[in-house]
Amino acid sequence: MDCPRCGSINYTKDGFVKGRQRYACKACRYHYTVAKKSDVKSVETGRMALELYLNGLGFRATGRLLKISYGTVYAWIKKWGATVDLPR
Structure with missing residues (x-):
């Protein structure tokens, strides 16, 4: 799952939002979730x-x-x- 902002594949798990896994991009520091x-x-x-x-x-x-x-x-x-x- 690439970062939706910069396309980087370097990310870390960053908690949960409304039951969904939240990710943080290491390259641009963007936080995002992925649709179930x-x-x-x-x-x-x-x-x-x-x-x-x-x-x-x-x-x-x-x-x-x-x-x-x-x-x-x-x-x-x-x-x-x-x-x-x-x-x-």
Whole structure:
């Protein structure tokens, strides 16, 4: 994991921030964290849930298909649904 600021591979562990490992670059002294794989997966799952819902699948069916709760599907639709431009 390279430093996002200078690209250096010389870093040290520097504690935790909100449960994530924090790193300090030895070259530029920049502090950074790396996204968890679960965060990336949840964004992909959220996109898929939104797409399935927009294609006519209900909250519960979408939740069953993606193996997440329908409440999570509902929250994601409520959060991201307004940002989608629907074809007219």
